[in-house]
Amino acid sequence: MITLYDYLDSGNGYKARLLLAQLRIPYRYVELDIMRGETRTPEFLAKNPDGRIPLLELEDGRLLAQSDAILWYLADGTEFLPTERYERALVLQWMFFEQYSHEPYVATPRFIMRHFAADSPRRAELPKRQAQGRDALAVMERHLADHSYFVAERYTIADIALYAYTHVAGDGGIELAPYPHLRAWLARVAAQPLHVGLLDQPPKH
């Protein structure tokens, strides 16, 4: 059985949990508390020198880091990843957009607001990050004005990657009201078969 090293509140980890559920793949879940340094221990750094979750461990012990690389590995050969070359590249385009232009500005404000007190100096980062987060949501809104999903007019791992932190952007002080096409897409994603929520406990095995 594969193992997912993760932290339940992580949207990056949630990407893997959501796809594993939709692929009906059983897995062992190992939770590490990132707030207590459990991803910076010598044991974990031996598995992932970058010291981050999620980390996928295959049955034979091979390891794979980076949430969107994990999505790609699990989805390849399934309905969640197109087979046509250009469409596959577009899936990657949106996943790199997510990690570069979206995650630091939509996920990080949420992390700061959930884990740092109102008087923490980290809160000073919020206005600039939130503004860049709104820019990222505006790019998504513009795409979704003409499209039902991000690639190939169907639900793929590009949608999973972008859904993970977008649907909880409000936790980081970024309201979704100004983005009607985006909100309709969030509802389409949440209505997919076998959908699970970010904080749903993974199945026990």
Next chain:
Amino acid sequence: MITLYDYLDSGNGYKARLLLAQLRIPYRYVELDIMRGETRTPEFLAKNPDGRIPLLELEDGRLLAQSDAILWYLADGTEFLPTERYERALVLQWMFFEQYSHEPYVATPRFIMRHFAADSPRRAELPKRQAQGRDALAVMERHLADHSYFVAERYTIADIALYAYTHVAGDGGIELAPYPHLRAWLARVAAQPLHVGLLDQPPKH
């Protein structure tokens, strides 16, 4: 002929230029001056709503953004991208590492030091970014202590993605002296057939 919209000093654009040269693919080069807002015009935003270079335009007009997605599209089916499923996922793992944990901390200091005056408030970002950049180089150094390249013990687009800004990290005040394995890998990459430099003028067509 394909078209690459780019800015010569961009390491992200350089990734595409290097691979295009090594694949012997001719292309039309359109330079946009990001310092003069040429990627934020209505004309360019119609092509890439994210307003960034590099952007690849295929012969039939289809568009592809994000440097590492462009690398994947161009390399698929060539010697620069493995065919085995896990190795392909590892290529993505390192490319997502590059965009998330490396580029903002190795490339951005270079950008700030090259484009903003010594008294610019942007310079205040440097110490923290440089420290995180050194963390990223330490992760690479640790991998390269036991490996000749990032994936499959051969030169792939994972190496191109990481080489682009690593070899000019010094421009951003991050010295490479503490990383001997990394420096040996840089030399191996630079010795690949048909290698071109970051600031080499693209061929005219």
